[in-house]
Amino acid sequence: MDAKDKLKIPRQKMPEQNPNARAKNFMEVPLGYSPKTAQLEAQRCLHCKIPKCMEGCPVGVKIPEFLKLIVEGDFAAAARKIKETNSLPAVCGRVCPQESQCEATCILGKKKEPVAIGRLERFVADYEREKNLIKLPKKLPSNKKKVAIIGSGPSGLTVAGDLIKLGYEVTIFEALHKPGGVLIYGIPEFRLPKAIVEAEVDYLVKQGVKLELNKVIGASKSVEDLMKKDGYDAIYIGVGAGLPRFMRIEGENLSNVYSANEYLTRINLMKAYLYPQHYTPIALGRKVTVVGGGNVTMDSARCALRTGAESVTVVYRRAREQMPARAEEIHHAEEEGIFLKLLNNPVELIGDDKGAVKEMKCIRMELGEPDDSGRRRPVPIEGSEFPIKTDLVIMGIGAGANPLLTSTLPTLELNKWGYIVADENGKTSMKGVFAGGDIVTGAATVISAMGAGKRAARAIDVHVRSKK
Amino acid sequence: MYKILSKSEIVPNVHKLVLEAPDIAEKAKPGQFVILMIDETGERLPFTLSDWDAKNGTITIYFLEVGLSTMDLVRFKGEELSAVIGPLGKPTPIDKFGTVVLGGGCYGVGGIYPIAKAMKEAGNTVITLIEARSSYLLYNEEGLRRVSDRFIVATEDGTKGEKGKVHDVIENLIQEESIDRAYFIGCTFMMMNCLNKTKTHDITTFVALNPIMVDGTGMCGCCRCSVDGKTKFACVDGPIFEAKEVDWDQLFKRNAAYSQQEAIIYQFHSCESEGV
Numbered sequence: 001m002d003a004k005d006k007l008k009i010p011r012q013k014m015p016e017q018n019p020n021a022r023a024k025n026f027m028e029v030p031l032g033y034s035p036k037t038a039q040l041e042a043q044r045c046l047h048c049k050i051p052k053c054m055e056g057c058p059v060g061v062k063i064p065e066f067l068k069l070i071v072e073g074d075f076a077a078a079a080r081k082i083k084e085t086n087s088l089p090a091v092c093g094r095v096c097p098q099e100s101q102c103e104a105t106c107i108l109g110k111k112k113e114p115v116a117i118g119r120l121e122r123f124v125a126d127y128e129r130e131k132n133l134i135k136l137p138k139k140l141p142s143n144k145k146k147v148a149i150i151g152s153g154p155s156g157l158t159v160a161g162d163l164i165k166l167g168y169e170v171t172i173f174e175a176l177h178k179p180g181g182v183l184i185y186g187i188p189e190f191r192l193p194k195a196i197v198e199a200e201v202d203y204l205v206k207q208g209v210k211l212e213l214n215k216v217i218g219a220s221k222s223v224e225d226l227m228k229k230d231g232y233d234a235i236y237i238g239v240g241a242g243l244p245r246f247m248r249i250e251g252e253n254l255s256n257v258y259s260a261n262e263y264l265t266r267i268n269l270m271k272a273y274l275y276p277q278h279y280t281p282i283a284l285g286r287k288v289t290v291v292g293g294g295n296v297t298m299d300s301a302r303c304a305l306r307t308g309a310e311s312v313t314v315v316y317r318r319a320r321e322q323m324p325a326r327a328e329e330i331h332h333a334e335e336e337g338i339f340l341k342l343l344n345n346p347v348e349l350i351g352d353d354k355g356a357v358k359e360m361k362c363i364r365m366e367l368g369e370p371d372d373s374g375r376r377r378p379v380p381i382e383g384s385e386f387p388i389k390t391d392l393v394i395m396g397i398g399a400g401a402n403p404l405l406t407s408t409l410p411t412l413e414l415n416k417w418g419y420i421v422a423d424e425n426g427k428t429s430m431k432g433v434f435a436g437g438d439i440v441t442g443a444a445t446v447i448s449a450m451g452a453g454k455r456a457a458r459a460i461d462v463h464v465r466s467k468k
Numbered sequence: 469m470y471k472i473l474s475k476s477e478i479v480p481n482v483h484k485l486v487l488e489a490p491d492i493a494e495k496a497k498p499g500q501f502v503i504l505m506i507d508e509t510g511e512r513l514p515f516t517l518s519d520w521d522a523k524n525g526t527i528t529i530y531f532l533e534v535g536l537s538t539m540d541l542v543r544f545k546g547e548e549l550s551a552v553i554g555p556l557g558k559p560t561p562i563d564k565f566g567t568v569v570l571g572g573g574c575y576g577v578g579g580i581y582p583i584a585k586a587m588k589e590a591g592n593t594v595i596t597l598i599e600a601r602s603s604y605l606l607y608n609e610e611g612l613r614r615v616s617d618r619f620i621v622a623t624e625d626g627t628k629g630e631k632g633k634v635h636d637v638i639e640n641l642i643q644e645e646s647i648d649r650a651y652f653i654g655c656t657f658m659m660m661n662c663l664n665k666t667k668t669h670d671i672t673t674f675v676a677l678n679p680i681m682v683d684g685t686g687m688c689g690c691c692r693c694s695v696d697g698k699t700k701f702a703c704v705d706g707p708i709f710e711a712k713e714v715d716w717d718q719l720f721k722r723n724a725a726y727s728q729q730e731a732i733i734y735q736f737h738s739c740e741s742e743g744v
């Protein structure tokens with residue numbers, strides 16, 4: 001097929017659950033490509049000499065090579081090709097912000113639509129898993145060296161996967177009762193089925209990675225215990241950005257005001273949407289208001305809809321173009337009937353006599369001069385306050401660094417926001433202690449946390465081998 | 469998995485649970501708590517560490533059946549819990565303060581023991597007060613008496629010790645003794661009432677707040693309380709706080725947020741499991 005014919009193939013749509021039906025269930029929204037559609041979509045790739053797409057991927061997935069294997073019909077080989085640089089393709093294919101990464105730089109995007117790299121990544125990973133074609137990778141013989149990983153989010157899992165192959169004895173310590181970090185407690189089932197995360201963790205366990213759940217490092221065990229008593233040769237800290245932010249406005253501690261972390265943890269980790277079969281309850285709002293503009297906001301809003309809200313409004317202080325959420329999520333949310341109230345900001349929450357929120361006072365905003373982030377700064381329009389009736393409010397305005405662990409390590413250098421200072425390779429100010437993911441960069445993306453994990457795994461290997 | 473070594477109802481509706489948890493027993497400090505889960509579908513339940521034995525690797529908690537999850541825990545026949553997490557929360561500072569009063573009600577009769585013991589070991593004069601509706605509901609007396617210089621029992625019906633509650637008894641005590649510090653553990657109402665008594669005499673008072681929690685590691689913000697006009701996360705900043713500026717009204721209201729849902733489900737489940 002020549003380039004001209006290729007250009008004629010339209011970008012293949014992915015079938016989705018109908019918005020009306022899906023707004024009432026927690027099943028996955030996009031349903032996946034069929035092998036035929038996947039092959040057709042993969043055929044669109046021009047196999048550029050200098051594949052621009054790869055520049056957009058933070059871990060340099062060999063995109064044209066895996067697309068070629070799809071065209072050839074060897075889907076499992078395509079999945080393995082991706083896994084050479086990205087160990088969680090079924091996850092990344094679903095949650096990467098492709099429109100600002102690999103697909104943003106795909107050359108086809110200049111004139112037409114880019115190759116649907118994410119959807120294809122998801123397709124091959126699902127194919128490999130569902131057809132039981134996953135093979136355990138080759139492992140070097142044990143080198144008897146021990147590495148402790150704190151936190152089982154995407155960055156910790158990546159470090160574990162890379163080091164176990166090199167012959168290390170790897171143990172992951174996780175504070176919660178389930179491994180996966182944000183993939184388990186934050187991102188909802190309808191966007192990332194938990195069975196996929198479980199399969200990924202299982203894959204590591206089968207290779208010999210040990211999991212110590214319910215261990216809060218800094219409380220249940222100290223880093224010093226790990227190094228001195230338990231004899232770990234190196235430590236990787238991948239504890240994420242698990243500290244909910246609030247706005248510090250009046251009324252924020254009323255009942256039925258949640259942080260997005262709490263709301264999503266109740267729903268995803270504790271399965272409150274299956275209450276009372278699962279025992280953790282969740283407040284059921286009729287008129288729900290979610291504050292913020294990121295993935296966290298959209299996920300909370302869509303969960304609220306699925307737990308029976310009559311209306312869900314997202315209040316965001318900037319404009320639509322500035323929303324940090326994945327384009328697909330905003331699109332899906334709107335299709336499901338979520339209302340975006342842009343250029344508005346809450347100033348106060350008002351409660352009823354039982355102490356539950358009943359109203360949000362908002363102020364209108366307009367865009368002023370660009371700020372540090374290069375985005376035009378939202379400024380309140382004086383005197384424009386107005387009320388919104390609401391019986392459940394979710395603060396989805398982001399997360400900061402949780403000090404539980406870092407406060408126990410006086411020699412660990414932190415920046416002024418409490419994040420760990422680490423170099424490109426995850427080296428921190430403490431010898432033998434590495435860090436990466438959201439606890440270094442602040443809330444970012446799954447793939448960047450994995451990239452940090454990859455680099456740190458290499459650095460840990462070098463460090464341990466040079467120790468002797 | 470975490471082995472249950474013993475579980476028994478020591479007086480009506482107060483259950484004593486001893487668990488095998490060597491890591492926690494080794495690290496535990498007075499004022500801390502654990503979170504436990506019966507199984508995957510259960511809630512994450514916070515309970516005060518009421519005793520531990522580092523040598524034998526065991527921890528003890530006392531709990532009351534108040535709703536669905538604690539009812540399940542009472543009826544649980546398995547040998548192991550699916551999760552026991554801890555020790556969580558900030559240990560309460562122990563030092564030689566002088567005369568220290570400890571007041572316990574409901575589960576706090578168990579909960580005050582570690583602080584009483586540590587305060588005694590630190591050389592304080594320890595006065596312990598416990599309350600119950602009637603004499604047959606008193607527990608943990610032996611242990612508390614051992615670590616107390618003065619041990620006072622109060623029953624509402626007057627069947628043992630003084631008649632009344634801790635907040636009644638403390639009135640007289642304040643007249644008799646010069647108290648340097650007071651600690652109260654029990655239900656929210658009990659703690660608030662006791663504080664109201666000590667506050668007027670400017671006694672530095674601490675309480676163990678018990679807001680609803682989820683993760684217990686500072687990740688969700690569910691447990692937030694207003695203390696001194698500032699929002700605090702009880703699971704990491706507390707649970708023991710200096711009590712004078714606790715926003716009790718807010719704590720009561722936030723703790724009642726799910727009471728309707730939970731009451732219905734509790735009734736439903738208790739009928740179902742009793743075959744009614």
Ligand SMILES: Cc1cc2nc3c(=O)[nH]c(=O)nc-3n(C[C@H](O)[C@H](O)[C@H](O)COP(=O)(O)OP(=O)(O)OC[C@H]3O[C@@H](n4cnc5c(N)ncnc54)[C@H](O)[C@@H]3O)c2cc1C
Nearest residue numbers: 151153154155175181182217239240295437438444445446
């Ligand atoms: C709701 C939500 C939606 C998101 N959607 C997307 C998306 O669509 N696409 C995308 O790319 N990114 C998304 N993100 C961001 C992405 O999930 C994070 O950037 C990524 O998960 C960070 O990975 P991590 O490994 O650094 O930490 P985390 O995933 O946060 O994992 C950290 C783990 O460490 C554990 N831990 C913390 N403290 C301790 C301790 N003291 N001891 C032991 N364990 C500890 C935590 O319990 C947790 O399991 C989203 C985030 C949220 C919250």
Ligand SMILES: Cc1cc2nc3c(=O)[nH]c(=O)nc-3n(C[C@H](O)[C@H](O)[C@H](O)COP(=O)(O)OP(=O)(O)OC[C@H]3O[C@@H](n4cnc5c(N)ncnc54)[C@H](O)[C@@H]3O)c2cc1C
Nearest residue numbers: 514515516530531532534535536537538575678679723730
């Ligand atoms: C740090 C901490 C330490 C605690 N220590 C102990 C202890 O040592 N022994 C003990 O018996 N209990 C203790 N509690 C309270 C205990 O966690 C709750 O009783 C338990 O979670 C209730 O679960 P349930 O499902 O059975 O009841 P639910 O159905 O959840 O609640 C039943 C009733 O209890 C109220 N309630 C729910 N959660 C709490 C809470 N956290 N505090 C007060 N009232 C609540 C509800 O409003 C409702 O009216 C502690 C709580 C905290 C936060």
Ligand code: SF4
Nearest residue numbers: 057061092096101102
């Ligand atoms: S990992 Fe993410 S950014 Fe990289 S190719 Fe896959 S979907 Fe694109």
Ligand code: SF4
Nearest residue numbers: 045046048053106107
């Ligand atoms: S830039 Fe686009 S067309 Fe070119 S190789 Fe990458 S995916 Fe194919």
Ligand code: FES
Nearest residue numbers: 684686688689703
């Ligand atoms: S219980 Fe989640 S922050 Fe305290």
